[in-house]
Amino acid sequence: MDALSLLSFAAFFLTFASFFSLTCLGLNMQWGFTGLFNVGVVGFFAVGAYTSAILTGPAYPDTLFGGFGLPVPIGYLGAIVTSAIAAFVVGFVTLRLREDFLAISTFGIAVTIQLLALNLQSVTRGPNGLYSLPKPLSGLSESNLVDNLLYLGICVLCIGAVYWAFEQMVRSPWGRVLRAIREDEQAAAALGKNVFAYRLQAFVVGCAVMGLAGALYANFVGFISPQDFLPIVTFQVYVMLIVGGSGNNLGAILGGVVVWALWSGSGAVIAAVLPPDFQTQAAAVRIVLIGLVLALMLLYRPAGILRERHIVSREARMSPQSRPTR
Amino acid sequence: MLKVVELSKDFGGLHAVNGVSFEVGEGTITGLIGPNGAGKTTTFNLLAGAFPPTGGQILFDGHDVTNLRDFEIFRLGLVRTFQIPRPFAEMTVLENLMTVPQRQLGERFWNNWLRGGAVRNQEHQIREQAIEILEFLGLFHLGDAPANQLSGGQLKLLELGRALMSEPKMILLDEPGAGINPTLLGEIVDHIADLNKRGITFLIIEHNMDLVMSLCEPILVMADGALLTQGTADEVQRDPRVLDAFLGGTPA
Ligand SMILES: Nc1ncnc2c1ncn2[C@@H]1O[C@H](COP(=O)(O)OP(=O)(O)OP(=O)(O)O)[C@@H](O)[C@H]1O
Ligand SMILES: [Mg+2]
Numbered sequence: 001m002d003a004l005s006l007l008s009f010a011a012f013f014l015t016f017a018s019f020f021s022l023t024c025l026g027l028n029m030q031w032g033f034t035g036l037f038n039v040g041v042v043g044f045f046a047v048g049a050y051t052s053a054i055l056t057g058p059a060y061p062d063t064l065f066g067g068f069g070l071p072v073p074i075g076y077l078g079a080i081v082t083s084a085i086a087a088f089v090v091g092f093v094t095l096r097l098r099e100d101f102l103a104i105s106t107f108g109i110a111v112t113i114q115l116l117a118l119n120l121q122s123v124t125r126g127p128n129g130l131y132s133l134p135k136p137l138s139g140l141s142e143s144n145l146v147d148n149l150l151y152l153g154i155c156v157l158c159i160g161a162v163y164w165a166f167e168q169m170v171r172s173p174w175g176r177v178l179r180a181i182r183e184d185e186q187a188a189a190a191l192g193k194n195v196f197a198y199r200l201q202a203f204v205v206g207c208a209v210m211g212l213a214g215a216l217y218a219n220f221v222g223f224i225s226p227q228d229f230l231p232i233v234t235f236q237v238y239v240m241l242i243v244g245g246s247g248n249n250l251g252a253i254l255g256g257v258v259v260w261a262l263w264s265g266s267g268a269v270i271a272a273v274l275p276p277d278f279q280t281q282a283a284a285v286r287i288v289l290i291g292l293v294l295a296l297m298l299l300y301r302p303a304g305i306l307r308e309r310h311i312v313s314r315e316a317r318m319s320p321q322s323r324p325t326r
Numbered sequence: 327m328l329k330v331v332e333l334s335k336d337f338g339g340l341h342a343v344n345g346v347s348f349e350v351g352e353g354t355i356t357g358l359i360g361p362n363g364a365g366k367t368t369t370f371n372l373l374a375g376a377f378p379p380t381g382g383q384i385l386f387d388g389h390d391v392t393n394l395r396d397f398e399i400f401r402l403g404l405v406r407t408f409q410i411p412r413p414f415a416e417m418t419v420l421e422n423l424m425t426v427p428q429r430q431l432g433e434r435f436w437n438n439w440l441r442g443g444a445v446r447n448q449e450h451q452i453r454e455q456a457i458e459i460l461e462f463l464g465l466f467h468l469g470d471a472p473a474n475q476l477s478g479g480q481l482k483l484l485e486l487g488r489a490l491m492s493e494p495k496m497i498l499l500d501e502p503g504a505g506i507n508p509t510l511l512g513e514i515v516d517h518i519a520d521l522n523k524r525g526i527t528f529l530i531i532e533h534n535m536d537l538v539m540s541l542c543e544p545i546l547v548m549a550d551g552a553l554l555t556q557g558t559a560d561e562v563q564r565d566p567r568v569l570d571a572f573l574g575g576t577p578a
Contacts, residue, residue: 168438172435174435177433183417184413186396187413187414189396191400316420318466
């Protein structure tokens with residue numbers, strides 16, 4: 001492989017990893033910091049992807065709604081808004097109830113969203129999917145490599161912005177309350193914290209970021225269909241978060257990259273090693289491999305590659321001298 | 327300050343609290359005693375809004391709080407501690423305390439983007455306040471330790487510390503003395519008396535009779551979910567029904 005194709009491969013790989021890293025950041029806000037068990041990650045990712053596809057995509061001969069052909073940034077913003085609204089509705093109904101209700105209902109929502117994508121043909125074109133989605137900045141150059149590098153730049157920028165915003169939010173009194181709720185909801189309520197309101201905030205913010213990740217994915221790949229949004233994605237993202245370090249934003253980003261490398265690498269190895277007759281089982285072998293990684297991680301390094309900070313909020317350290325300066 | 331009328335709580339068929347009425351006067355340190363299983367902690371749970379009562383009414387500081395939620399009651403100035411400590415286990419002792427104050431600027435997440443300086447200043451004030459309390463409770467050296475490393479007695483102190491952080495009108499203490507060494511207990515008693523002089527009303531559940539008799543007036547006695555009697559330390563001690571209840575006899 002020459003240097004150029006290596007670079008091209010790296011850009012492609014990292015761009016895909018960044019969709020996962022971003023989704024992982026969103027889940028970290030919910031599961032890592034607040035202890036919310038969202039089992040419908042892929043559903044909110046899909047809402048974002050379809051929103052951007054409908055807003056930015058071309059008019060198709062066989063749809064009744066969509067084809068607005070709007071600029072891609074508007075697609076991204078729209079994705080954030082719709083996934084946040086979806087999260088607000090789901091969260092408002094379920095976050096007051098017992099904890100397991102959130103898991104059950106988010107799982108149900110993800111399945112429902114996938115079914116909607118399959119059956120709402122006049123909007124989503126069902127299993128045929130939405131195609132020819134525009135990729136931003138791709139008009140600047142003829143080269144596919146430059147396109148991909150520019151897109152990677154957009155993704156890195158988004159991750160950087162979300163990382164900064166999340167760190168500000170979490171390493172603060174707000175983040176302290178989230179962790180208190182995660183640790184003991186009843187004690188937090190007895191100390192005057194409106195547990196429902198905080199959980200709803202964390203849930204909506206996290207889902208909005210998942211929606212953005214979905215939109216970035218849709219406009220990069222240029223084609224989405226319901227089978228991109230299977231429940232296995234939610235499982236992958238949890239593995240990424242646990243491997244990277246639940247409760248640590250850098251860990252969430254890192255987990256996305258590491259596990260995506262394992263996932264795509266194992267795909268290549270399996271394709272090379274398994275005899276042709278067994279290639280159909282390759283997907284199952286991969287899932288087993290990822291499950292194995294998860295199990296080993298839980299056994300030997302349960303806190304993940306980067307463990308969560310011992311002290312959540314910036315200013316809560318006994319000796320002011322050892323406080324970080326910023 | 328606090329008025330309870332015909333308060334009841336059933337758990338299935340069990341009448342854990344059964345038509346209890348009493349008042350806690352403003353500025354008092356009222357004691358609540360009774361044998362194990364008398365319904366004292368359940369009464370606290372009702373007062374603090376952990377769950378709604380089956381019947382009756384609770385008035386606090388002029389508000390009907392009968393059906394308010396726990397966090398709403400806290401905001402009116404009524405804070406409780408737990409008999410079995412409920413620390414935020416994976417948070418440091420200092421952060422356990424700093425979580426408590428109400429209406430912190432930084433509890434609105436957008437303020438951490440937009441008003442970082444103001445949040446930081448408030449954080450420093452809250453930290454000073456928390457460190458003072460840690461010093462008083464002898465937990466200063468443990469400030470940066472996670473709460474799950476504390477001993478049982480230290481956890482009771484942490485409960486008390488969190489309650490003090492809230493600057494409440496009234497504090498409900500559920501067995502503050504359990505597991506605390508006598509010297510420190512003496513100091514805590516002094517501190518409660520001191521806080522009381524500064525205007526905080528107390529309602530204290532305690533099995534340590536020395537503590538109750540020296541600190542509390544009046545004293546309420548519960549048995550089998552009902553209020554048996556109330557009065558000064560002397561009156562209660564002389565009441566034969568109280569002795570009966572504690573020795574296991576069921577009041578007629
Ligand atoms: N959540 C609950 N569900 C069912 N029963 C309960 C519950 N909480 C308390 N009880 C029962 O209510 C009765 C009163 O319990 P409570 O904890 O109020 O006693 P207490 O006076 O605080 O006793 P102790 O001095 O031992 O702490 C007990 O019989 C107890 O088993
Ligand atoms: Mg009790």
